[in-house]
Amino acid sequence: MNIEPFADGAANLMWVKSSYSTGEGPQCVEVAAASGVVHVRDSKDRQGPRLAFTPAEWSAFITYAADRV
Secondary structure: OEEEOOOHHHHHOOOEEOOOOOOOOOOOEEEEEEOOEEEEEEOOOOOOOEEEEOHHHHHHHHHHHHOOO
16 A cells, blocks of 8 residues: 555546545545556545555455445
8 A cells, every 4th residue: 555645647537435425424535446556535635645555455455344344
């Protein structure tokens, strides 16, 4: 996993908001897939830092999280 500062080159990503995100709550997550990397950011701080995962890391996280819901 990497933490990435905001970069103009990432502006072309198609961000998708989590279905668990709400406008009122603290859980506001958006994800964007690019070639070889999955970006994650706080939808309330779109210019802030982002996490970057390899597709394998992201898949492992999703599998782990889904087992705990």
